[in-house]
Structures are given as structure tokens and as C-alpha cells.
Amino acid sequence: MTNRISARRRSIAAVLVAAGAVGMAATACATTAESAQRPPLPALDSAQLLRDLGVLAADSMEGRRVGTPGGAKARAYLLSRLNAIGIAPLGAALEAPFSTTGRGGNTIAGVNLVGVVRGSRVPDRYVVLTAHYDHVGVRNNEIYRGADDNASGTSGVLAIAKWLKANPPQHSVVIALFDGEESGLLGARAFVEAAPVPLDRMIANVNLDMVSRNDRNELWAAGAARHPALRPLLDSTVRVAPVTLKLGHDSGGGQDDWTSQSDHGAFHAKGIPWVYFGVEDHPDYHKPSDTADKVPASFFFRSVTTVAEFVRRLDAAPPARR
Numbered sequence: 584m585t586n587r588i589s590a591r592r593r594s595i596a597a598v599l600v601a602a603g604a605v606g607m608a609a610t611a612c613a614t615t616a617e618s619a620q621r622p623p624l625p626a627l628d629s630a631q632l633l634r635d636l637g638v639l640a641a642d643s644m645e646g647r648r649v650g651t652p653g654g655a656k657a658r659a660y661l662l663s664r665l666n667a668i669g670i671a672p673l674g675a676a677l678e679a680p681f682s683t684t685g686r687g688g689n690t691i692a693g694v695n696l697v698g699v700v701r702g703s704r705v706p707d708r709y710v711v712l713t714a715h716y717d718h719v720g721v722r723n724n725e726i727y728r729g730a731d732d733n734a735s736g737t738s739g740v741l742a743i744a745k746w747l748k749a750n751p752p753q754h755s756v757v758i759a760l761f762d763g764e765e766s767g768l769l770g771a772r773a774f775v776e777a778a779p780v781p782l783d784r785m786i787a788n789v790n791l792d793m794v795s796r797n798d799r800n801e802l803w804a805a806g807a808a809r810h811p812a813l814r815p816l817l818d819s820t821v822r823v824a825p826v827t828l829k830l831g832h833d834s835g836g837g838q839d840d841w842t843s844q845s846d847h848g849a850f851h852a853k854g855i856p857w858v859y860f861g862v863e864d865h866p867d868y869h870k871p872s873d874t875a876d877k878v879p880a881s882f883f884f885r886s887v888t889t890v891a892e893f894v895r896r897l898d899a900a901p902p903a904r905r
């Protein structure tokens with residue numbers, strides 16, 4: 584709650600500064616000088632980002648439920664995209680199958696896709712970039728397309744992965760597309776239980792789940808309350824983000840605390856720092872009407888660019904693990 588108030592104060596201050604700059608050349612000069620020192624925001628492939636979202640949220644993917652033909656079809660598409668980008672497997676292959684017990688006691692077989700962009704300077708420390716590609720499938724003959732949840736985050740990870748290949752990071756970045764999130768973070772839990780790299784070599788999990796739409800152009804970053812060492816990096820990202828980036832939803836333990844509500848929860852349970860990027864719920868959340876045509880291209884692109892910028896900053900100056 585404190586975070587939300589301070590974030591709001593910041594945005595009001597920004598509006599006042601912008602209004603004052605109209606008649607104040609000095610302010611304009613200072614702003615220009617500051618932005619001249621800053622590297623430009625990561626330039627992502629916006630057309631491909633939208634194409635990937637459209638493919639994943641198409642009716643032919645049948646809602647991408649774990650263990651279904653629709654899920655397998657989405658996975659085949661994602662494999663082709665990872666190969667096209669040139670993502671190397673982290674383990675024996677990009678496909679990392681797992682089998683686990685679902686909430687109803689049934690056995691569920693899923694497949695994560697796990698690759699890596701090797702770091703140029705410190706290849707044995709890892710940022711773990713994640714999104715779940717599964718959704719809830721077909722219910723009562725209705726397809727749940729899951730465009731925002733989570734074709735958006737999946738497409739976002741692909742876009743950031745492509746940018747990282749062209750702009751090699753200092754530390755390695757694991758690219759993980761998880762299966763079975765909607766059935767209880769199954770893919771993420773399987774990943775941390777049999778991690779392909781030591782847990783203590785993970786700098787942080789950066790998880791994208793629902794990043795494509797918000798009426799107020801707001802994106803949330805949760806995690807700083809749990810791991811305060813990440814806070815300065817998030818604060819600095821807030822100042823350059825091309826969306827209204829708000830910090831919070833990471834304390835208190837109630838419904839508004841998102842700590843365990845997506846795959847980062849599995850990392851949290853293992854004591855690994857994490858940052859979750861996502862929007863607040865919208866009327867199409869977990870409904871068949873969560874469709875690609877409802878995604879505003881501009882916000883979606885700026886939202887994923889914000890995450891890429893945070894990843895860039897995290898790689899440049901990762902906080903030490905406690």
C-alpha cells in the first residue's frame with residue numbers, strides 16, 4: 584500500500600515537471616542532457632511481438648491447456664520460434680518434460696521449454712526470464728484464448744530473447760516458457776525442483792504473466808517488498824519506463840498480494856529473488872473473451888519494452904544474493 588501511494592505521488596510530480604517545462608528552457612535542457620547520457624530503451628521487434636500473440640491466442644490453439652493437443656500445438660510453434668531466434672537448450676534439449684500430481688490428485692504430464700542466452704562476462708550466474716504458455720483450454724465448448732493470460736508474456740519473453748541475442752548480456756539469461764501454470768504453477772515447480780543450474784547461481788526470476796492491457800496504461804512490478812535489494816533497479820526503471828510502472832502487490836498475504844499467484848511463487852518458495860510484471864485484472868480475465876483483438880498494440884509493446892529495460896539494468900548491476 585505504501586508503494587502504491589509513493590508511486591502515485593511520483594507520477595503527479597512528473598506531470599507538474601512536464602507542465603513547468605513548457606515555459607522553462609532550463610528544465611528542458613536538463614531533461615535533454617539526462618536522456619542523452621542514457622542508452623536508448625531496448626528496441627524490440629513490435630511486429631513479431633504482435634504476430635506471436637495472435638498465433639498463440641488463435642482458436643486453433645484451443646486454449647493451450649496442459650496435456651492437450653492445443654497445448655502441444657502451441658509448444659510446437661514456440662519451439663520453432665526459439666530455434667529461429669537461435670536460443671540454445673540449457674539442458675539436453677529445449678523441451679523439458681515433467682510429470683506431476685495435479686490439485687485433484689490426477690497425474691499431469693507437461694513440457695517446459697528451457698533455453699539460454701550465454702553471458703559474455705559472467706556466464707555462470709543467471710537471470711531466469713519466464714512466462715507460462717499454457718491457459719485453461721476449452722470449457723462448455725467455449726475456447727478460452729488467453730491472449731493477455733498469457734500469450735502476452737510468452738510473446739514478450741520471445742521478443743526480449745531476440746533482443747538479448749543481438750545485444751549479448753554479461754550474465755547468462757535462462758529463457759523458460761512454462762507449462763501447467765493454470766493448474767498450480769506445475770511447470771515452474773518442476774523447474775526449481777530439478778533445476779538445470781544451481782539455485783544459488785540464479786540472480787533473480789523475472790516473470791511475465793498478463794502484460795498486454797490496462798485502461799490506465801499501468802503495469803505493476805511486484806517483488807521489491809520481498810527482496811529490497813531489487814528496489815533501486817526497479818525505482819530507476821520506473822523513471823524511464825514508457826508506461827506507468829507501479830511497484831507493489833508483494834506484501835500482506837491477502838488477495839492483493841501476488842507473491843504466490845503466478846510462476847514466480849515457485850522461485851519465492853525456494854528463496855530466489857523475483858520480480859513479477861503484470862497488469863491488474865480486467866473484465867475478460869479467465870473468460871473466453873480474453874482475445875487478441877482486445878490488446879492495444881502500443882501499450883503491449885511499451886509494457887514489454889519496460890521489462891526488457893529492467894532485464895538490461897539487472898544484468899548490468901545485479902544485486903548480491905544474501
Ligand SMILES: [Zn+2]
Binds near residue numbers: 869
Ligand atoms: Zn491465468
